[in-house]
Amino acid sequence: MTLSIWRYSHLLLAISSAIFLIIVSITGIILAFEPINNAVQPYAIKNIKNVSVAETISALENEYSDVLEFEVTASDFVMASVVSKNGESESIYINPSTGKKLGNVAEKAPIFSWSTNLHRSLFLKGIGRFFVGFVSLLLCFIAVTGFLLLIKRQGGILKLYTKVIETNLEQRYHVILGRWLLIPIIIIAVSGVYLSAEKFSLLPETTINHNWSPEVSEEFTKKELSEFELFKNINLDELRKLSFPFSEDSEDYFEIELQNKSLLVHQYSGEVISEVNHPFTTLASRLSMQLHTGESSVLWSLVLLISGISILFFIYSGFSMTLKRRKNKNQKLAFSNKNDSEYIVLVGSETGSTFIFAEAFCKALIHANKKVFLSTLNDYTTYNNAKHLVVFTATYGAGDAPSNARHFKTLLNSIKPVNTMQFSVVGFGSLLYPEYCRFGITVDNLLQMHSNFKPILFLTKINEQSNIAFNSWVKQWSQITGLYLDLKLPQTKTKKRKLRTFKVVGQSNLNSDNTFLLKLQPSTKVKFQSGDLITIVPKKETTERQYSIAKVNNTILLSIKKHDKGICSSYLSTLKKDETIRGYLKDNNDFHFPKKASQILLIANGTGIAPFLGMLDENKSKITTHLFLGLRTKASFKLYQEHVFEMLSKKKLVRLEIAYSQEEQKQYIQDLLFKESALVSKVLEDGGIIMICGSLAMKHSVLDTLEVISKDILKRPLSDFENNEQLKTDCY
Amino acid sequence: MKLIFKIFPLILLSAFTLLAFKTQTKSTNVKCMIQMTNYTGEGAYVVISLINPDGKYEETLYVQGKDSEWYSEIPDWWKFYGKRRANIDAISGATISGGERTISVVKIANDKIDSGYNIRFETAVEDQEYYTDDVQFELTSKSIKNKVEGKGFIRYIRMLPQ
Numbered sequence: 001m002t003l004s005i006w007r008y009s010h011l012l013l014a015i016s017s018a019i020f021l022i023i024v025s026i027t028g029i030i031l032a033f034e035p036i037n038n039a040v041q042p043y044a045i046k047n048i049k050n051v052s053v054a055e056t057i058s059a060l061e062n063e064y065s066d067v068l069e070f071e072v073t074a075s076d077f078v079m080a081s082v083v084s085k086n087g088e089s090e091s092i093y094i095n096p097s098t099g100k101k102l103g104n105v106a107e108k109a110p111i112f113s114w115s116t117n118l119h120r121s122l123f124l125k126g127i128g129r130f131f132v133g134f135v136s137l138l139l140c141f142i143a144v145t146g147f148l149l150l151i152k153r154q155g156g157i158l159k160l161y162t163k164v165i166e167t168n169l170e171q172r173y174h175v176i177l178g179r180w181l182l183i184p185i186i187i188i189a190v191s192g193v194y195l196s197a198e199k200f201s202l203l204p205e206t207t208i209n210h211n212w213s214p215e216v217s218e219e220f221t222k223k224e225l226s227e228f229e230l231f232k233n234i235n236l237d238e239l240r241k242l243s244f245p246f247s248e249d250s251e252d253y254f255e256i257e258l259q260n261k262s263l264l265v266h267q268y269s270g271e272v273i274s275e276v277n278h279p280f281t282t283l284a285s286r287l288s289m290q291l292h293t294g295e296s297s298v299l300w301s302l303v304l305l306i307s308g309i310s311i312l313f314f315i316y317s318g319f320s321m322t323l324k325r326r327k328n329k330n331q332k333l334a335f336s337n338k339n340d341s342e343y344i345v346l347v348g349s350e351t352g353s354t355f356i357f358a359e360a361f362c363k364a365l366i367h368a369n370k371k372v373f374l375s376t377l378n379d380y381t382t383y384n385n386a387k388h389l390v391v392f393t394a395t396y397g398a399g400d401a402p403s404n405a406r407h408f409k410t411l412l413n414s415i416k417p418v419n420t421m422q423f424s425v426v427g428f429g430s431l432l433y434p435e436y437c438r439f440g441i442t443v444d445n446l447l448q449m450h451s452n453f454k455p456i457l458f459l460t461k462i463n464e465q466s467n468i469a470f471n472s473w474v475k476q477w478s479q480i481t482g483l484y485l486d487l488k489l490p491q492t493k494t495k496k497r498k499l500r501t502f503k504v505v506g507q508s509n510l511n512s513d514n515t516f517l518l519k520l521q522p523s524t525k526v527k528f529q530s531g532d533l534i535t536i537v538p539k540k541e542t543t544e545r546q547y548s549i550a551k552v553n554n555t556i557l558l559s560i561k562k563h564d565k566g567i568c569s570s571y572l573s574t575l576k577k578d579e580t581i582r583g584y585l586k587d588n589n590d591f592h593f594p595k596k597a598s599q600i601l602l603i604a605n606g607t608g609i610a611p612f613l614g615m616l617d618e619n620k621s622k623i624t625t626h627l628f629l630g631l632r633t634k635a636s637f638k639l640y641q642e643h644v645f646e647m648l649s650k651k652k653l654v655r656l657e658i659a660y661s662q663e664e665q666k667q668y669i670q671d672l673l674f675k676e677s678a679l680v681s682k683v684l685e686d687g688g689i690i691m692i693c694g695s696l697a698m699k700h701s702v703l704d705t706l707e708v709i710s711k712d713i714l715k716r717p718l719s720d721f722e723n724n725e726q727l728k729t730d731c732y
Numbered sequence: 733m734k735l736i737f738k739i740f741p742l743i744l745l746s747a748f749t750l751l752a753f754k755t756q757t758k759s760t761n762v763k764c765m766i767q768m769t770n771y772t773g774e775g776a777y778v779v780i781s782l783i784n785p786d787g788k789y790e791e792t793l794y795v796q797g798k799d800s801e802w803y804s805e806i807p808d809w810w811k812f813y814g815k816r817r818a819n820i821d822a823i824s825g826a827t828i829s830g831g832e833r834t835i836s837v838v839k840i841a842n843d844k845i846d847s848g849y850n851i852r853f854e855t856a857v858e859d860q861e862y863y864t865d866d867v868q869f870e871l872t873s874k875s876i877k878n879k880v881e882g883k884g885f886i887r888y889i890r891m892l893p894q
Contacts, residue, residue, distance in 0.1 A: 066763070066894060068835045081836075083894065087761055089837035107821050108798070117801050125801065126859045199774065209770070209831050246765045246835055247892050255833075 004403045006152075010145040011322060013138050018315055020122070020135040025311040027119035028188075032305035034112050035075070035294045043077040043093040043102050045236070051096045053239060053256075054231035059099030061225075070094070071241035074296035078236065079105055096236055133196025139189040139311075147182055150175065155398030170317035177310050184307040191288035198285055210255075210264050210274040220250070220269040228270035234258070325352055335362065339384040341373035344421070348377040348393030348405030348439065354428050356490060357462075357470055358392045364474075364487040377405035377443070382418050388481070389423040389453065391443055399438030409446060417452040422481075424457040426473055430464050431722060437461040456480050468732060499537070500524065501580045505555055510562060510573065512635045515607060518572060520556040523580065530614030531591040531730065534558070535584040538571040545569070548591070548693060548730055550614025552643070559610035559639070591691070591730040593618050599688035601680065603669060603702055605630035608694025609640055611730070615691075616647040626655040626679065630669040630698060632662045669698060670705040680706065681713040684721050692729040699731040759841045761894040762876060766796070766853070767833040769887045774858040775827025776885045777802055779809045780838055783868070785848035789813075793838040793851070795824040806856045808864050830885075837894075845871045855885040 014021075045051070060067045060080060065087070070080035078096045083089045091105040108116075121128035151157050153175065154164075164175045225231070238258050245252035245267040253273055254265040260283065264274040294301025335341070343365050347358045358374060365372045373383065377393060396402045401409075425447065427440020437459075444459040457480060460473040467489050478485050506519035522528075530551045545568035550557040562573045575581065593615040594600065600623055602612045609629060619625055627644070631637055637658060647653040657676065659667045673680055683690060690706070692699055706727075707718040721727060766778060777797035784790040789812035797803075804810050813820075828834045840851075853867035863884030869875050879890045 066761075066837075068763075068837065083761060083837055087894075089761065089839075113799075117799070121801075123801065243835065246763065246890060 006145050006148050007403075010142060010149060011318070013142045013145065014315065014318055017135045017138040017142070018319075020131060021139065021311060022315060023122065024119055024132060024135065025308045025315075027115040028311075029305060029308040030115040031112060031119060032294060032301050032308060034109075035296075035301040036298055037109075038295075039075055039298045041077075041103075045076050045078055045096055048072065048076050048078075048096070048236045051236045052232050053234045053236065053242060054226055054228060056096040056099070056236065057231060057242075058226055059097060060094070063099035067244050069241060069243040070096075072236050072239050074290065076237075129196060129199055133193060133200070136189050136192035136196060140186065140193060143182060143186045143189060146178055150178055150182075153397055159398075168321075170320050174314060174317045174321065177313065181307050181310045184303050185311065187291050188304065188307055191292040194284065194288040195292060198281075198288075210262065210276060220266065220271070222268045223270050225270075228265070230263075230265060230270055230272065335366070335374050336371040338373045338375070338381065341371045341383065342385055343370055343372045343388045343390065344383050344386045345372060345374045345390045345392070346377045346380060346408075347374070348391070348402045348408070348443070349428075350394055350396045350402040353465060354392050354394045357426075357428070357465070360487055360489045361390070361392075361474065361485075364485040365483075367486060368483060370483070377401070377408035378411075380408055380411040380415065382415060383421075384418050386417075386419065386421050389421045389447075390477075391423065391425045391440075391447075392428065393425070393440050393443055394428045395433070395435060395437055395439035397435075399435035399442075401439050401442075405439065405443075408443065412446055412450065420452050420454060422456045423447050423453045424455070424477055425459050426470070427459060427461045428465065429461065431719070436463075499582055499584060500526065501582055502534075502556065504575050504577055504579050504581070507575065507577060508639060511639050513606075513632055514562045515636070515639060516560055516562065516573060517639060518558045518560055518575070519552075520558065520581070522556070522585075526585060528556070528585050528587075529592055530618055531593065531611045532588045533586040535586065536568055536572065537582045537584070538568050539582075546586075546732075548588075548608070548611040549585075550610050550612070550617075552614050552617050557610065557613060559607040559613075561607050588730065591693075591728050593691075594623070594689050595621075597623055597689045598686040599623070599683045600625040601683045601688065601690045602627045603673075603690065603692045603694075604628075605669060605694035605698045606632075608692075608698070608731070611693055612691070613640065613643050616644075616652050619647075619652040622651055625653050626683075627653055627657070628669055628672050628676075629656070629658045630672075630694070631658060631660055633660055634663055636660075668701070670701050673702065673705045673709065677709045677713060680709050684710060684726065685714055687724070687726065690727050692727070692731065694731055699729055703727075759839045760845075761837050762840050763835060763892040763894060764794070764838055765833060765835045765890040765892075766828070767887045767889070768828060768830055768885055769882075771830040771857070771860075771885055773830070773860055775829045776855050776857045777806055777827060778866075778886070779806055779854045781809060781812075781852045781854065782840070782844060782871075783850040783852050787850075790844075790849065792818070792820060793823065793840065794836055795820050796834065796836075797827045798824050802856075802858060805858070806854055806862065809854050840871065840876075845873055845876060853882065853886060853889060855882075857885060861885075 056070065056078070057067075060070065060082065064082040065085050066083035068081040068083075068089075070078060072078055078094050079091065080094045081089070081091050093102040093105060094100060095102055117123060120132055122131060124131065151160060154160050154162060160179055164172055234256075239256070240259060241257040243255040245254060248267075250266070250268055252267065254263075254267055256263040256265060261275060261277045263272055263276075265271070266273055290296045291300070294304045338344070343362075345358050345362050345365075347354055349355050362372045362374050371385075373386075377391065393405055394402050425440055425444040427437030427444075429435075429437040429440070440459060440461065444455075447453040448455055457473075457476055460469075460476075462469045462473070470489065471487065474485055474487050501523045502520040503523060504518065505521045506517075508517040510516050520534075528549065528551060530549065532549055533546050534549050534556060535546045545566075547558050547560065550559075558572075560569055560572055562569045564570075572581075591611070602615070602625065604612055604627075612627060616625065616627070629637075644653065644656060648656060657672050659669050659672045661668055665671075680690075682688075684706075692702055703718070710716055710718045710721065718727075764780070768776060775797065777795075779792065779796070780794040781789050782791040782793055789809065792809070792813060795803075804814065823838075825834065825836055849871045850868055851871050852865055854862075854864055855866040856862040861884065863882075866884040866886045867880050867882045867889050869878075869880055876891050876893055879888055881888050
């Protein structure tokens, strides 16, 4: 609940201020260059600490016919307003020791004055200023709510700067940049609010009032200016501004502004006539100005620059995340009444993606003429006719419930079910998180302990929304309930898929394993890479099949095993040269040959070798690559022999190991791995990559084997290397 | 008579030359202090102008406030300045707020003194009042050394010829 309030406010604040924030950030970025631009001008006085006010006054009086005032800027420039000996009044930068002119005070560049206007008032004068001030205030709130969300996401304030495990690019950098730039952004926002509040007189008075007409004795001891102790003791680094007396009248004084106080000094006696300390508001206002404009430090203005750019990125990535989330949530749900339904499906989902699975499952149930009710875990209640409860739930942060599942635990304890239900829990998560499917486990345990619920399946965990894993759970569930389900998972990127035609340019005969190679040429130009996926759509058939492709000489190479009842593989086996087929290409970024790696170990069984044939061909930089292959017979290898030997001779492959399951020692890949455990552990240890392609069963036994090798030889769990993205798999 | 004709161009030339010298009139630097009242709010825009004997703007002497977006808030002067928008960078300075004072130097042509010209100090503060003649007086060799009280945001001004 609290989470959604913060997220909702974060979003609402961002939406209401986005346009203004964009304008203000862009102009802010431009303005950040102003102090940088000023700092490169050669007027900075290096030894400003060693020059006294007395020295500067006498230098200026020698050099010019009249001096009005001089001030020391934040970048240590000394700026004077003088009347030159030929009667011209001018504003100049000077050398405070000699009084000599260093250069004219240049007007603010038009781009900066234009940006300043837009930045602080949107060209709307008073109203604009109010708006900008208000938007700054909103930015403060956005930063604070963002900070709270960040703490929640990272699992506590102490873990704020621990590793970020988001895989989505926008989300990832929203978090990473957020936690680093939070403080500068809050400083910018707060100082902006302060400056605005000051403009609208919302703060206490800041003017410094001297008593200009005290009772000063008419008799004073006249001293030379150079004898004034005060002027000799103040150095320029303590001074902000000094105004000369207006006339020679003894009631006109030197007006001196130091860092923290203002003084009036008698122009003949050197006596301090009035001294006023700067109130807190003056200092705060000065600090706000320095922090907001970066005028005193080039380094800080760089931080401001980066923060400005990052705000634009936050707006972009934040909205893109929201749009994605809405897209996932806006699924239309039309189902039976909760009390009529036999099947109750409850969902706990943070991003809405779990709903896609739940809905597909419900649709299949409805299709099988069952009454189904779908809702969130938070809506758990009584169900009069329910026989089955199925829970699909994701996990949020460090094992917490997703926002729409937070109350489930309390509800389960307080609401007594009408009848006994059979249940199954499917946890969705990512192996990248340490608390993988933690909330799914919690729900499963709660239901197990509840007398009204009977488990029919063990908890199933689904990694990275794997369709394959989900389908296998559906199969198990169907078997146990005896209800056949024709489940169609929606293709998540249906809209982006482009149906293409491919021409058959080559085909091998069926070998002893009923396996054959197929070479396809896309009819239109398209970019693809070995490891990408092709979905073949047979004519007049709705059954699609996906194959991992190899790219060899710019054609697609597939290795296909013909199944007797397989519609797609049978169809493909009947193809003749120059015939065309239809299908989609899908980028499979997680299963591409690495551009850089110390060593690569490729592991495949059966037709799983296909993508590797292309990848070896792509190994232009000749990374040390090993291929471990599991096949049935020696004859099985003939299909690939020519290509693999060519790779060996070109040194694109350095080592080939084959396990024949039906011949010789009748071994499997895992036997090869144990035999070569020294090599395997070396690959893992050196940060090399292991790629696995083939059957799921093979994948499981290979992962088990790797786990043993890793623990025995390296004394580390395999998950270390998995988290380090050293394992890539594509299995079916 | 012929002689007159012969020397006529010469006379003309010298007359023009004299006139040319005459137009390049001398001017005086006048130091000018503006002391603001203790009002609250934004820095005040102050424009010092020379007003001719017909009561029309003749010349802008000084503009306090560099943010040109606000110039139109000084309507009377804006009618004069806004048409041509001459470059006033050289004669402009930063605004000052309530209770503060500033000293600047303005250049006044000598022939404008004691010849019916006025000097006008016009003031405006963002979202507050506007005073067309916060301070206005005739320029005489005596008044140019005076202290003059203001009616609006200016408490007083003091002038001092160099």
